[in-house]
Amino acid sequence: MAKYNIAVVVGSIRKDSFNKKLAKAAEKLFPADFSFTTVRIDDLPQYNQDDDGNQSGPVKRLKGEIAAAQGLLFFTPEYNRSFPGVLKNAIDHASRPYGQSAWAGKPAGVIGISVGAIGTAMAQQHLRNVLAYLDVPVLGQPEAFIQAKDGVFNADGSAGDGIKTFLQGWVNQYVAWVKTHVG
Numbered sequence: 001m002a003k004y005n006i007a008v009v010v011g012s013i014r015k016d017s018f019n020k021k022l023a024k025a026a027e028k029l030f031p032a033d034f035s036f037t038t039v040r041i042d043d044l045p046q047y048n049q050d051d052d053g054n055q056s057g058p059v060k061r062l063k064g065e066i067a068a069a070q071g072l073l074f075f076t077p078e079y080n081r082s083f084p085g086v087l088k089n090a091i092d093h094a095s096r097p098y099g100q101s102a103w104a105g106k107p108a109g110v111i112g113i114s115v116g117a118i119g120t121a122m123a124q125q126h127l128r129n130v131l132a133y134l135d136v137p138v139l140g141q142p143e144a145f146i147q148a149k150d151g152v153f154n155a156d157g158s159a160g161d162g163i164k165t166f167l168q169g170w171v172n173q174y175v176a177w178v179k180t181h182v183g
Helices: 018-027 057-068 087-092 121-133 164-182
Strands: 006-010 036-037 069-077 107-116 143-145
Touching: 006 018, 006 143, 006 164, 018 069, 018 107, 018 164, 036 164, 057 087, 069 164, 087 121, 107 121
Parallel strands: 006 036, 006 069, 069 107, 107 143
Antiparallel strands: none
C-alpha cells in the first residue's frame, strides 16, 4: 500500500488538456510508495463567502480529498499570463472558511505545460504567490516550464524523449520534498 497519497489538481478542465496528459505522464515516474487522487474541480460552484457556513457537496468532497493527502501536485496551464479562474475558484473554496484551509502545511509541486515558448512561467509564479499565503510549502527548484511540442509525449501517454529525463529529475526532487515535510 502506498505511503504517500498525493492530491493532483489540474487547472485545466479541457477534454484534451496538455496538463492532464502531463499529470498522467508524471505519475508513471513516481516510486511505488506514492499514489494519486486527481481532485475534481469542474463541478464546483463559484466561490461565494455567503456559502462558507453551508458548503456544497462538491466543495466538501474537494476539501476531504485534500485533507486526506500527504502532498499536492498542481498542473497549471497559463491563461492571459496567469493561472485559470477554475483553479483559483478551487483554491478559494478549499481555503475557506477563514482559518479552516485544507491546503495549509501540505508540501506542493507546481508544474505546467503550454504551447507558448515560456511554458507556464507566469501562471506558476502567480500560483506560488497564492500558495505561499495559504501556508503551502512549494518546491522551489527545479522549476518546470514545459513547452508542448513534438516529442513531449509518446503515443501511450508516457513522457517522451523530449522531457523524460528532465521530468524524472523534477519528480525525484518532489519526492524528496514530500519526504522531508511528511517524514
